[in-house]
Amino acid sequence: MSEIALFGNPNTGKTSLFNHLTGSYEYVGNWTGVTVEKKVGLLRDKKNHLIDLPGIYSLKPLSSDEDVATLFLLNEKFSKILNIIDASQLERNLHLTIQLLEFAKPMIIGLNMIDVSNQRGIKINETKLSELLGVSIFPIVARSGKGCKELLNSLDSNTSKNIESFKIDYGSILENKIEELSKLLPSNLNISKRWLAIQYFEGNEQVKKYLQSFIPENCLQEIYLDTEKQLITTEALSSLTKFIHNKRHQHIKKITSQILVKTKTTKPTFTDRLDNIVTNKVLGIPIFLTLLYITFMLTFDWLGFPLADILDGFISGPLTNWIMALLGLIGASAFLESLVIDGIIAGVGGVLVFVPQIFILFFAISLLEDSGYMARVAMVMDKLMEKVGLNGKAFIPMIIGFGCNVPGVMAARTIEQPKERLLTTLLTPFMSCSARLPVYALFVGAFFVKYQAFVVLSLYVLGIVIALILARIFSSVLLKNETSVFIIELPPYRVPQIRTLFRSTWDKGKGFIRKAGTIIFAGSVLIWLLSYSGPSGFDVPMNESFLAMIGGIIAPLFTPLGFGTWQAGAGLLTGFLAKEVIISTMSIIYFVPEANLQAFMATQFTPLSAFSFMVFVLLYVPCLATVVVIQKELNSKKWMAFSVFISFFIAYVLSFLIYQGGKLIGF
Amino acid sequence: MVLTDLKQGDTAIITDLSKVNILVQQRLMHMGMIEGVQVVTKRSMPFGGPLFLESHGQNISIRRNEASRIRVEQL
Ligand SMILES: Nc1nc2c(ncn2[C@@H]2O[C@H](COP(=O)(O)OP(=O)(O)OP(=O)(O)O)[C@@H](O)[C@H]2O)c(=O)[nH]1
Secondary structure, eight states, X not given: OOEEEEEEOTTSSHHHHHHHHHXXXXXXXXXXXXXXXXXXXXXXXXXXXXXXXXXXSOSSOSSHHHHHHHHHHHHOOOSEEEEEEEGGGHHHHHHHHHHHHHTOSOEEEXXXXXXXXXXTTEEEXXXXXXXXXXXXXXXXXXXXXXXXXXXXXXXXXXXXXXXXSXXXXXXXXXXXXXXXXXXXXXXXXXXXXHHHHHHHHHTOHHHHHHHTTTSOHHHHHHHHHHHHHHHHHHHOOSOHXXXXXXXXXXXXXXXXXXXXXXXXXXXXXXXXXXXXXXXXXXXXXXXXXXXHHHHHHIIIIISHHHHHHHHHHHIIIIIHHHHHHHHHHTTOOHHHHHIIIIIIIIIIIHHHTTHHHHHHHHHHHHHHHHHTHHHHHHHHHHHHHXXXXXXXXGHHHHHHHHHOHHHHHHHGGXXXXXXXXXXXHHHGGGSOOGGGHHHHHHHHHHHOGGGHHHHHHXXXXXXXXXXXXXXXXXXXXXXTTOOOOOEEEEOOOOOOOHHHHHHHHHHHHHHHHHHHHTHHHHHHHHHHHHHHEETTEESOOGGGSHHHHHHHHHHHHHGGGTOOSHHHHHHHHHTTTOTHHHHHHHHHHTXXXXXXXXXXXXXXXXXXXXXXXXXXXXXXXXXXXXXXXXXXXXXXXXXXXXXXXXHHHHHHHHHHXXXXXXXXXXX | OBGGGSOTTOEEEEEEOTTSOHHHHHHHHHXXXXXXXXXXXXXXXXXXXXXXXXXXXXXXXXXXXXXXXXXEEXX
């Protein structure tokens, strides 16, 4: 079995094509760079693997998600390149195509968005284009799957050979230097030397690192500077990068003049008309805030809450009764019965109740991504983000972070400026992810019945405000000498396909259900066991259990914050695994048959200490999965530790201020 | 004249990008916005926010201070 690599510009329909060719569904997004990980799928005919790479404009990387593509070419084994091109943006897309052709591996082109280009009155002579580039071209519509069969068949046939014929003449000066550099490379290299040389001269940092393993750095540097000097004097150009780009551009112009026919002039598109409203000077920000508010209310109030209620009724009513009956039937011991009812059902069930709300939230986020609106959000919010030293793109990871911090942190990769990316990664965990929602729901249900939505909204806003303040502080310390930059492509709006939308909601949400079956299940069993046993044996009163002892050790730490009980301590401790576990723990601890959990909690918390507790849960340490991903993304234990420390510190200070301040003014 | 001198809806040709931040310059290049190419300023965001530009059918947003470093010739 061999591997085929899928390359293309951002938003050209790569993910859609991937899904059509492999059958296994992947995450489809519409803002530039959603596909940040290497994803592998089995082609429908089960003969080859297809590898999805991040969308890139050029092989010369600017942001860290773009490194992936070059590193892939340098280090991985694969047999063929599949290049997907957006027919409605042919010229721009061909820049990448040329760089891939220069790599001189077998290649096939999928000419996508034929429907869009037809609509715009662009006709492309595919046969001629295929001749000029020396590779097969298949017109497709990845959205509907049109033409994908033919493409798939040709991927299998091993007829396509290496392409040697394609060559752009970069002019005698550069050509000589390319030759010179190639000669310095070992002859047994299985990567095209010409490609390596061109990429090096273009300024590809990853290629430079690769070349340094064969050629001393100063020697490399010398060739580069010499070439640049020669070109600048003869061609009056500012840089080598630009020179190469211009050469390619000329070549592309020559190609397109032979194959492009424009049959009609374009009228304002749907995107233009929608943008007139959505990015309107006055309405832009209010529209965004309204959309956020609607999302929030749908998740929390209008739709999510009643659904969660129904589910809760089912789990604590019929389901528990059935399982009790079943347990009775098989004659389970009191130990087993308690484990299942007080441990697993209370712990896992207490979390599963929130599945509807979490899916609604993920659905809304998928909708924002797939429609192309996310990039507009980045633009509309850029001014605010600039004020705190970041750029509008940082807003996207934060919104995704409302669903789950893990993909949020990963989404920070598309930010070009390393320091801005670092900051965004560190601040995304302050966004209140959906796993924290159950905690709020439990507490507002018990203490703030009248103001539920308002109290929860205030927590979300608090998370954002803290992140912005920290951004302001950190950027003036960390980013002193760096200029913040912002540039984003605004892709055309596309009506999301319902199927895609549901799949991408499911892809995001299934992790939550999986967690319920694994971490939370295991956690529940463990917590129950700790609460069931104590120094004096099994079935001890809760207050004499191991859990009470462990929670009791750290409880005094939280006394100044208003929740110095062993129960809260135990919940917070286990909550590091996953924030939902706090709820599992509380459900198990406060499990009082025939009594209402929320009524019972009222004996443990006051409204003030409950609020203080929620604020603490919002801010204190990111969950385990997020901490791991921060470490991976930043490749630094130091920053990971910093992230944990700073969030704990802020949580503590703020909860302290809220509780003590609240007491002072008489709450 | 520079890009920020244009009024909403004006079309111009880019004549010089060399003063622009290098990262932005390269991204613009990736998106096909180089010297000699047409741009339209479609609108700008409030409070001195970024500009919304169009260049042969694609939409791009950059900050005002970068835009003010792009020399253009109005059509
Ligand atoms: N009209 C039309 N829309 C398409 C076509 N192919 C993809 N799309 C739509 O274009 C949008 C972007 O497609 P994706 O598959 O997410 O593109 P991508 O290249 O993977 O994008 P990134 O991963 O963000 O780089 C989606 O809304 C698709 O439904 C096509 O051939 N015609």
